[in-house]
Amino acid sequence: MQVGLEKFMRGRNGVDQFTLFILVASAAVLLFARIFGLHLLRLVYYAGVIWALYRTFSRSLFRRRRENQLFLEKNRAAGAWLKVQRRIFQERNTHRHFKCPNCKQRLRVPKGRGKITISCAKCGEKFSRKS
Numbered sequence: 001m002q003v004g005l006e007k008f009m010r011g012r013n014g015v016d017q018f019t020l021f022i023l024v025a026s027a028a029v030l031l032f033a034r035i036f037g038l039h040l041l042r043l044v045y046y047a048g049v050i051w052a053l054y055r056t057f058s059r060s061l062f063r064r065r066r067e068n069q070l071f072l073e074k075n076r077a078a079g080a081w082l083k084v085q086r087r088i089f090q091e092r093n094t095h096r097h098f099k100c101p102n103c104k105q106r107l108r109v110p111k112g113r114g115k116i117t118i119s120c121a122k123c124g125e126k127f128s129r130k131s
């Protein structure tokens, strides 16, 4: 039985991070559908499960790996963005954050100093804002 499954899975994608994410997101949608009585939303759950099965048994390894890689990159970017948002929130009473109008670098200044001139540490651009 074990050997048969191994033989069957040879050359197939198997379960990767993106497939796990699809399953978890689908389960979350199902839970949401149950709580709010939105029965049609269950179709999204079934579609997610079918998509996850398709990816697991797919033999197009190159495409599936590229999708998974893209997912991991987006996930990392989302994680970094969340980290910045959490920091901005934690420092909301002591610091303000601005984006440089020239290079979009994020800049952090102490709060409550009135109107100040900020010079960008990256490109040297000067602009004034109310701290």
Ligand SMILES: [Zn+2]
Residues within 6 Å of the ligand: 100, 101, 102, 103, 104, 105, 120, 121, 122, 123, 124, 125
């Ligand atoms: Zn700049």
